[in-house]
Amino acid sequence: MALPANPGRAVAAASAFDQRRKKAAGPFAWPVEVVQGGAMRWAILTSLLIGIPVTMPVAAQTVPTASSSDAPICTDRPTKSNFACTVPKGFFQVEMDVFNWASTRRDGGRTDVLLFTNPTLKYGLGEATDIQINWAPLASSRTRTAAGISQTATSVGDVTLRLKQRLTAPAGAFQLALLPFVKLPTASAAIGNRRMEGGIAVPINLSAPGGWTITLGPQLDILADADGRGHHAGLTGLVNIARQFGAFTLYNEVWTSQNFDPAGPVRQYSYDVSLAWLANPVLQFDIGANVGLNRNTPDLQLYTGISARF
Numbered sequence: 001m002a003l004p005a006n007p008g009r010a011v012a013a014a015s016a017f018d019q020r021r022k023k024a025a026g027p028f029a030w031p032v033e034v035v036q037g038g039a040m041r042w043a044i045l046t047s048l049l050i051g052i053p054v055t056m057p058v059a060a061q062t063v064p065t066a067s068s069s070d071a072p073i074c075t076d077r078p079t080k081s082n083f084a085c086t087v088p089k090g091f092f093q094v095e096m097d098v099f100n101w102a103s104t105r106r107d108g109g110r111t112d113v114l115l116f117t118n119p120t121l122k123y124g125l126g127e128a129t130d131i132q133i134n135w136a137p138l139a140s141s142r143t144r145t146a147a148g149i150s151q152t153a154t155s156v157g158d159v160t161l162r163l164k165q166r167l168t169a170p171a172g173a174f175q176l177a178l179l180p181f182v183k184l185p186t187a188s189a190a191i192g193n194r195r196m197e198g199g200i201a202v203p204i205n206l207s208a209p210g211g212w213t214i215t216l217g218p219q220l221d222i223l224a225d226a227d228g229r230g231h232h233a234g235l236t237g238l239v240n241i242a243r244q245f246g247a248f249t250l251y252n253e254v255w256t257s258q259n260f261d262p263a264g265p266v267r268q269y270s271y272d273v274s275l276a277w278l279a280n281p282v283l284q285f286d287i288g289a290n291v292g293l294n295r296n297t298p299d300l301q302l303y304t305g306i307s308a309r310f
Helices: 037-050
Strands: 092-106 109-116 119-126 129-135 138-144 150-155 159-166 174-184 197-201 204-208 212-216 219-224 231-245 248-259 266-280 283-292 300-309
Touching (some): 197 231, 219 248
Antiparallel strands (some): 119 129, 129 159, 138 150, 159 174, 197 219, 231 248, 283 300
16 A cells, blocks of 8 residues: 555555554644743643643634644644644654554454554754654554464564655645655564655645635655565545534544555555544644545554644
8 A cells, every 4th residue: 555644544455564644633722822932842841741731822713734833733643634734943743643553354354453652753944844753663463364373473663754845834724735755664574565665745734714624635655566576656645624623623534545556556445533632732632543445445443642742
């Protein structure tokens, strides 16, 4: 299946850990006071450690899409979509699964995949640029055949490097970015495909009145051939509609991956739903489910996660 610009939200059908991942963005508005510069970072860090909320000015009743340090955290999760927002210059942001499980049943057999933590660490390089690294420190795949034979594989995951360049103003109803990425084959052959892959995504966000946000995710993938002899193209697309309700945002998404392998195309489709809670302007929790809509897609994926900016 296609490699994701958003690592971790999808699991490949052929290889339980040939990931795609990820992720749309955070939640909403929080009325507040402004703290500037380094003092802001220390206040945020203290807030995360002792649980005292740090307040910041934001527009009310809006799914977060802004990239400024005085706006609520904007993330590339919980769904498979990416947002066009970038991490503010000089700030760090971590977005990670706490629990991620996917299950596929085929021909009387079953494969279950568990990702442990699966963090993405981001750093704001400039006013409209951030750099990102995703790596699952531990992945486990358990396969049981129709005859009852079980096999378990455990390994570190692949590393995905991403660079996001926002092309629009830090705040606004329309947001657009370019997101090139490359996957480094650090996972074992039992978990990954041991081949370098990459591509480029184009996150597009459109905020509408009433707390609605529409996200589109066209993406070109460069994927390894199934026989390991070369590479071929793939396409990924999605439509995500989000609605804010107070401190919560509900996401509904339809996703597809079109893998044009010379050995035969692999087409995947899923319906994804998730809920995010903005605990304070720099801390988000989420939970979600991805439901496969055809045989090439994992039947069900469940996850919960956390994101923080500091």
